Amino acid sequence: MLIDLGESDGRPIYGRIADRIKFAIAGEVLRPGELAPSVRELSKRLVVNPNTVARAYRDLQAEGLLEPVRGTGLQIASGAVERCRSIRVEFVRGRLRSAFEEARGTGLPAGEIETILHEEWRRGDPNDGKGA
Amino acid sequence: MLIDLGESDGRPIYGRIADRIKFAIAGEVLRPGELAPSVRELSKRLVVNPNTVARAYRDLQAEGLLEPVRGTGLQIASGAVERCRSIRVEFVRGRLRSAFEEARGTGLPAGEIETILHEEWRRGDPNDGKGA
Amino acid sequence: MLIDLGESDGRPIYGRIADRIKFAIAGEVLRPGELAPSVRELSKRLVVNPNTVARAYRDLQAEGLLEPVRGTGLQIASGAVERCRSIRVEFVRGRLRSAFEEARGTGLPAGEIETILHEEWRRGDPNDGKGA
């Protein structure tokens, strides 16, 4: 799970870690009541400074998605799934929106952008070319 | 021309200046052989430190889009238009690709992402609803 | 290491710093994966403004010789040694070529230039006279 942080596109590592946790909650890979992976373990797995993971967890606590359990660790909060689902959708929406805005900002004709859009969208589609 | 840098989205100013120049070259607002606006003039217009503009121009020189003419200014290089055009489409392609990757990384079902994609794409389309 | 920038021959400081780093990489004084000296440290050692060192490092990044590691420093890139080696010989080749062109441009007979060439080449040769 969430071993990979994707490309280092300039976004802070802690933010990407937090996002991954959110998506894992939304996808019910992590369920309410379960413990999030420990800071030490996760930092080893990601080959990242423990402080960085701690920072991600701190942010998640601030958002009410993780709750500390004394002497045990951090537990996924009860209402977390729903909140993460909408976060997830809004995340996607925001990314797409700003990508489109930037693309249009170049002055390229919309048709040309749309062509690229189709190409790139298909490119990552695992079902593409399979059949039907 | 190119007076506006758009929203301060966190990207560095010098990068946005460089982009504007690129798009101006690609759109033939600035043509090869012409001089780019002087550092001092542009810095006044944008209410920005001259060093910031200079940095943008330096980067553009490194990409071979501007050429210094001693004591005169910076001239748009001869092959600049073509290079800018390709830079522009690669820029768009890259943005879309990483947006899609991030969107897929959330674990949202592809169909749902596609829905959002359509919504957001139409949202910015100035011609939308015209033909209806 | 690389404490000395040599004579102030009119070339910009940042360029000489960048050259030193390149030569250090080519000579494997700095190896891929290691961190380059920090901007602040090096600027102190060279009694130079940190921005000046930063500019040198920025140029080296643009050449793909250094890679940023967030919050940690700048790391010598993996392919850097080879690239530096070729940079180094191309540097030498270019200097010699333009020196020869300029020399020929004076209209001095080639034989006379060759004489001076031999004199000057021997002049700096530490082994000269040894074998005699």
Add this chain to the structure above:
Amino acid sequence: MLIDLGESDGRPIYGRIADRIKFAIAGEVLRPGELAPSVRELSKRLVVNPNTVARAYRDLQAEGLLEPVRGTGLQIASGAVERCRSIRVEFVRGRLRSAFEEARGTGLPAGEIETILHEEWRRGDPNDGKGA
């Protein structure tokens, strides 16, 4: 004569113009008592700002190689040939010396530099490969 200034290697134009004049005097293309080309004419031929040519001529006057003749122009001074000859040799010597110093400064083994040196020297030799 001296229509070409060679590559714009970063050296100031006025300096290169002055050099060309010196070499022309040394090679007796321009002889003492003759008039140097007028500022206007030369600036047109070189496609250069007249101020730039004027600056070169000013420097040459300061060195005593050109003398103003009232209402007529600038005349090559009487002792100019000899002085230019030695200037020419020293110019070549200086260029070669600094090129060698820089080449050695890279840390490349002397043998390797010498190889490049031979290659580059032959490269510009018009007699090379002709025969004998």
Add this chain to the structure above:
DNA sequence: GTGGTCTAGACCACC
């Protein structure tokens, strides 16, 4: 007038 170099110092995000 032009760009280029350099200094000094502030502020930021990240690890």
Add this chain to the structure above:
DNA sequence: GTGGTCTAGACCACG
């Protein structure tokens, strides 16, 4: 601690 961004202002060479 690290690098990155930006400002302010001085100084230089060139045309």
